[in-house]
Amino acid sequence: MAQGQGRLNSSTKSPKGNLSDGNRKLDAFSKRQTLAQHRKSLPIASVDKRLVEEVQKHDTLIIVGETGSGKTTQLPQFLYNAGFCGDGKLIGITQPRRVAAVTVAKRVAEECGVNLGEKVGYSIRFEDMTSSSTRIKYMTDGLLLREALLDPHLSRYSVIIVDEAHERTVHTDVLLGLLKSVQDARSKSLNNLQNTKNKKTNNDIQLKENGAQGLNFLKQYQGRTPLKLIIMSASLDARIFSEYFSGARAVHIQGRQFPVDIFYTLHVENDYLDASLATIFQIHLEEGPGDILVFLTGQEEIESVERLVKERLKQLPENSKKLVAVSIFSSLPSEQQMRVFAPAPPGFRKVILATNIAETSVTISGIKYVIDPGLVKARYYDPNKGLESLVVVPISKAQALQRSGRAGREGPGKCFRLYQEDQFGKFEDSTKPEIKRCNLSNIILQLKALGVDDISGFDFIEKPTRSAIVKSLEQLFLLGALTDDCKLSNPVGRQMACLPLDPIYSKALILASEFNCLEEMLITVAMLSVESIFYSPRDKKEESRTTKKSFASPEGDHLTLVNVYRASNEFLEKRSGLSKEKREKAFRKWCKENFIDSRSLRHARDIHSQIRRNVEQMGLRVASCGDDVLQFCRCLAASFFLNAALKQPEGSYRALANGEIVSIHPSSVFFKNKPECLIFNELVETNRKYIRNTTKIDYLWLTELAPQFYAVQN
Ligand code: CDP
Ligand code: MG
Numbered sequence: 001m002a003q004g005q006g007r008l009n010s011s012t013k014s015p016k017g018n019l020s021d022g023n024r025k026l027d028a029f030s031k032r033q034t035l036a037q038h039r040k041s042l043p044i045a046s047v048d049k050r051l052v053e054e055v056q057k058h059d060t061l062i063i064v065g066e067t068g069s070g071k072t073t074q075l076p077q078f079l080y081n082a083g084f085c086g087d088g089k090l091i092g093i094t095q096p097r098r099v100a101a102v103t104v105a106k107r108v109a110e111e112c113g114v115n116l117g118e119k120v121g122y123s124i125r126f127e128d129m130t131s132s133s134t135r136i137k138y139m140t141d142g143l144l145l146r147e148a149l150l151d152p153h154l155s156r157y158s159v160i161i162v163d164e165a166h167e168r169t170v171h172t173d174v175l176l177g178l179l180k181s182v183q184d185a186r187s188k189s190l191n192n193l194q195n196t197k198n199k200k201t202n203n204d205i206q207l208k209e210n211g212a213q214g215l216n217f218l219k220q221y222q223g224r225t226p227l228k229l230i231i232m233s234a235s236l237d238a239r240i241f242s243e244y245f246s247g248a249r250a251v252h253i254q255g256r257q258f259p260v261d262i263f264y265t266l267h268v269e270n271d272y273l274d275a276s277l278a279t280i281f282q283i284h285l286e287e288g289p290g291d292i293l294v295f296l297t298g299q300e301e302i303e304s305v306e307r308l309v310k311e312r313l314k315q316l317p318e319n320s321k322k323l324v325a326v327s328i329f330s331s332l333p334s335e336q337q338m339r340v341f342a343p344a345p346p347g348f349r350k351v352i353l354a355t356n357i358a359e360t361s362v363t364i365s366g367i368k369y370v371i372d373p374g375l376v377k378a379r380y381y382d383p384n385k386g387l388e389s390l391v392v393v394p395i396s397k398a399q400a401l402q403r404s405g406r407a408g409r410e411g412p413g414k415c416f417r418l419y420q421e422d423q424f425g426k427f428e429d430s431t432k433p434e435i436k437r438c439n440l441s442n443i444i445l446q447l448k449a450l451g452v453d454d455i456s457g458f459d460f461i462e463k464p465t466r467s468a469i470v471k472s473l474e475q476l477f478l479l480g481a482l483t484d485d486c487k488l489s490n491p492v493g494r495q496m497a498c499l500p501l502d503p504i505y506s507k508a509l510i511l512a513s514e515f516n517c518l519e520e521m522l523i524t525v526a527m528l529s530v531e532s533i534f535y536s537p538r539d540k541k542e543e544s545r546t547t548k549k550s551f552a553s554p555e556g557d558h559l560t561l562v563n564v565y566r567a568s569n570e571f572l573e574k575r576s577g578l579s580k581e582k583r584e585k586a587f588r589k590w591c592k593e594n595f596i597d598s599r600s601l602r603h604a605r606d607i608h609s610q611i612r613r614n615v616e617q618m619g620l621r622v623a624s625c626g627d628d629v630l631q632f633c634r635c636l637a638a639s640f641f642l643n644a645a646l647k648q649p650e651g652s653y654r655a656l657a658n659g660e661i662v663s664i665h666p667s668s669v670f671f672k673n674k675p676e677c678l679i680f681n682e683l684v685e686t687n688r689k690y691i692r693n694t695t696k697i698d699y700l701w702l703t704e705l706a707p708q709f710y711a712v713q714n
Helices: 002-013 021-041 043-057 071-081 098-112 141-150 170-202 204-209 211-223 239-244 272-286 299-314 334-341 397-408 421-426 441-449 466-478 492-498 503-514 518-528 538-549 557-574 580-593 598-617 629-639 699-705 707-713
Strands: 060-065 090-095 120-124 127-129 136-140 157-162 228-233 249-253 260-264 291-295 323-328 349-354 367-372 375-382 387-394 413-417 644-647 653-655 661-664 677-685 689-696
Touching (some): 043 249, 071 136, 090 098, 098 334, 141 170, 141 441, 157 170, 170 228, 239 249, 260 397, 272 299, 272 367, 272 413, 299 323, 367 397, 518 629, 557 580, 699 707
Parallel strands (some): 060 228, 060 249, 120 136
Antiparallel strands (some): 375 387
């Protein structure tokens, strides 16, 4: 299988210009053949007919299968071929992660021999790759929720597959509840229609008399089909889904798994990046052929290990240099995402640096070694304090098992766990569903917009805690999204629900149009939506700090980000005469020189143009505050008043909303020169609680601009 893929991808790389037409056809032909062979070899291939029958028989079906057995890429194709897209209906497949939606759609388009966006497409926030001819549509779970706002019965879909349901993202959980009621509503309306039809056909005369009407009726009838719902999951526990869907049928797909040797460390590893790096090179220099998969916690960590690998390689003798590092994480630009699937050049070993996206959502061939530091970055929300933070926490036993399993897909493998065996024993059995540990204001706003007013009464697969619901409702109320009786406010609440952003950012944009600084706020929100704009390599800390200072604004990090964005604008505008490639190359060079993460900045630029379009459509006025930066800072205070903090005598800060003691993150412009009062955007917990992205404000602005909170709190 791996070899087949190898041939496929190296042929894609061959210089097309040198190929004759005949050769090119042959090339495409052999590519199709290799793909067809690969498809046939997947565990799911032998049960295709049975699966289709199961879907035909049951309106709700749960499919559980080993990762890599072909669920995500194959099932939609089986259903398409079995005629589930009659009447122009769509098969929708949701994924918790953007990268999975994109890479799988690309793969399936290739397998079907069509261009992406034709029969097979994807749609994720800020990126739509579908057309009127799309029938198999991959998307994020969050995006389908948004679609429901416009089309409450999801009438364009004949089948919806909720994939990776075991991940239990908050979007998946809410989607399951919504789909349950949509399925119900569609069956009911179909039954009603059926009853009327029966009555009418019994009355022959009437039907003849109403010839035209009868025809209309028939059309209407054909347009409505029951919604087929398929829940797919990699973990073995289908019970919870089955129970939730009133005892729905569950089928298991037998996978293949080779033995994997597990190794633990003897000591506790304090720096898991260093430990990962050491293990990569230990495997590379001492073990037989096979690719390495390393699980890291985020883009920043991945990029720093990527740089370290490259540096270390330079020091190795020539014959040990054959190692290539590739990375995959959610905000990787889509044109770079497919690189992880391409095999390394002959004789080279590939090391894949991934977030936990590679745990179950994305399967990469050729992996024989897995390095598992046992950590994951997750959002945690403390409803008592109203604080959400990004924390690196230990994974669960189930996750550790999934990770090691990645090494044994194509043959026996090895997994290096960078923790001790008794640490493993202390891991939770499974991961807590996100809905139990996240801020719910986003999802509550969407449910309200969908007409679900009684949030506690919503049929959640697992109910969030009452205190989390209450706190989030309170937050939405303070942001002006809800009225006194907890209904969506007009226009603010409705406008906020329309924007594909966290409520607090949506509110900032709406306020900014009143404060005449929407131009600056659009840039700020876009820049805050990506992981990290600046980076500082370990060996160039001083240099990167000095460079960063050239962008720094005395007002704070938000305007610093605006400065970076505008500098990149200026740079690109000056080179508007260049070809796209040359411009892009120059852009990357400029970013590198300035210690800016070019991928993040590119992503932020894309997000910017999307949300700019969104606010323009809403009729908000995009203007700049020009030199009046105070106006912008006041707008930040009015928007992020829930995240205000006051300096303490010893130099730390006290968050005003909850009394939490926090420190300024070293990346902030205020790390050394601390203002009395500031607002912040993010709380990151490592060895201490850090606040990131801060701007200096005047304490008195809070009572003036957010009296709904500070007048009461005094
Ligand atoms: O969903 P499930 O984990 O069951 O498997 P899948 O994602 O459908 O993957 C089936 C096969 O397709 C695996 O062997 C993957 O390596 C391959 N695949 C690929 O080569 N490139 C992709 N972009 C996606 C899948
Ligand atoms: Mg899958």
